[in-house]
Amino acid sequence: MKQLIWNDKELHILDQRKLPLTEEYLVLTDYRHVMEAIKTLAVRGAPLIGVTASMALVMAAREIREDSLEAFLAALGEAQQALRSTRPTAVNLMWALDRMMQCAEKAPGGPELIKKALLAEALAIWHEDEELCRRIGEAGEALIPDGAGVLTHCNTGSLATAGIGTALGAIRTAVKRGKKIHVYVDETRPLLQGARLTAWELTQDGIPFTLISDNMAGHFMRKGKISLAITGADRIAANGDAANKIGTYTVALLSQAHHIPFYIAAPYSTVDLSIATGDEIRIEERSSEEVTSFGGVTVAPPGARAANPAFDVTPHDLIAAIVTDRGIIEKPFERNLREALMAGNSR
Numbered sequence: 001m002k003q004l005i006w007n008d009k010e011l012h013i014l015d016q017r018k019l020p021l022t023e024e025y026l027v028l029t030d031y032r033h034v035m036e037a038i039k040t041l042a043v044r045g046a047p048l049i050g051v052t053a054s055m056a057l058v059m060a061a062r063e064i065r066e067d068s069l070e071a072f073l074a075a076l077g078e079a080q081q082a083l084r085s086t087r088p089t090a091v092n093l094m095w096a097l098d099r100m101m102q103c104a105e106k107a108p109g110g111p112e113l114i115k116k117a118l119l120a121e122a123l124a125i126w127h128e129d130e131e132l133c134r135r136i137g138e139a140g141e142a143l144i145p146d147g148a149g150v151l152t153h154c155n156t157g158s159l160a161t162a163g164i165g166t167a168l169g170a171i172r173t174a175v176k177r178g179k180k181i182h183v184y185v186d187e188t189r190p191l192l193q194g195a196r197l198t199a200w201e202l203t204q205d206g207i208p209f210t211l212i213s214d215n216m217a218g219h220f221m222r223k224g225k226i227s228l229a230i231t232g233a234d235r236i237a238a239n240g241d242a243a244n245k246i247g248t249y250t251v252a253l254l255s256q257a258h259h260i261p262f263y264i265a266a267p268y269s270t271v272d273l274s275i276a277t278g279d280e281i282r283i284e285e286r287s288s289e290e291v292t293s294f295g296g297v298t299v300a301p302p303g304a305r306a307a308n309p310a311f312d313v314t315p316h317d318l319i320a321a322i323v324t325d326r327g328i329i330e331k332p333f334e335r336n337l338r339e340a341l342m343a344g345n346s347r
Contacts, residue, residue: 004043038052144171246310263321
């Protein structure tokens with residue numbers, strides 16, 4: 001099932017809030033409605049958010065009626081800034097929107113030609129992410145031995161990207177090549193992206209898995225059931241510190257304690273060389289109601305206060321390697337990440 005469909009007038013978004021029980025699309029024609037879909041997690045996953053935001057900016061451009069190039073770009077810039085505000089942690093969103101604005105500013109001709117150029121660029125970002133996922137899967141597969149028990153956290157598959165996924169893409173590629181793998185799926189509180197989304201994708205693919213609550217990971221590691229852990233990332237700092245779904249830091253610490261390799265898988269667009277360390281990453285704070293209730297059912301006493309950071313930062317020294325479309329990046333990350341990105345950009 002496709003997570004996004006574009007028919008040149010409407011953007012159809014598979015509503016991930018309703019999975020796994022209902023497979024339903026939102027049909028959107030207004031970029032403001034796409035913004036709401038991003039904010040409310042109808043569409044999620046750092047790479048897919050970038051693709052979705054690119055298409056939203058195409059929709060915004062088509063609304064603009066300014067004939068003057070200056071006025072058109074100013075209005076487009078306002079829409080871009082509004083889209084940037086939807087999710088503050090995932091850098092893919094900023095990367096994609098900046099790329100779209102650069103396209104608009106460099107495109108020859110007036111507003112109508114710019115609109116056509118923006119559509120071509122958004123589709124290029126979309127198709128590029130499909131290819132990046134394939135390359136990540138090819139690289140990451142080598143890190144997964146036959147017979148491995150693999151721990152995942154949150155969702156890193158087709159529901160988070162335009163392709164086969166990042167961490168889940170590596171698992172899919174390993175299975176496709178004949179490796180026997182069992183996946184241990186962290187449920188991923190408080191919104192259960194592991195239970196609702198990753199388990200759904202693995203069921204669709206027929207890949208064996210066991211769903212566990214987040215606080216069971218250490219138990220299964222101690223029992224020797226888990227050989228490695230691999231997750232995605234929403235932003236990777238220049239030194240290799242990685243922000244990912246809340247609870248990832250705990251998985252990394254447990255992996256270190258049990259001498260299990262912990263890997264990050266992400267496309268080059270997730271690496272943010274403009275920040276030195278993970279301390280500079282802004283962590284999105286979401287509504288406390290996501291913790292005190294679920295599915296409309298209250299699970300805490302009335303008036304209970306809850307913290308709800310959507311992400312945490314895993315220090316680079318806990319990460320064994322970073323799997324990218326440019327290959328497997330090993331330590332020292334600060335040098336090797338930069339070299340990999342610069343080499344890729346010079347092609």
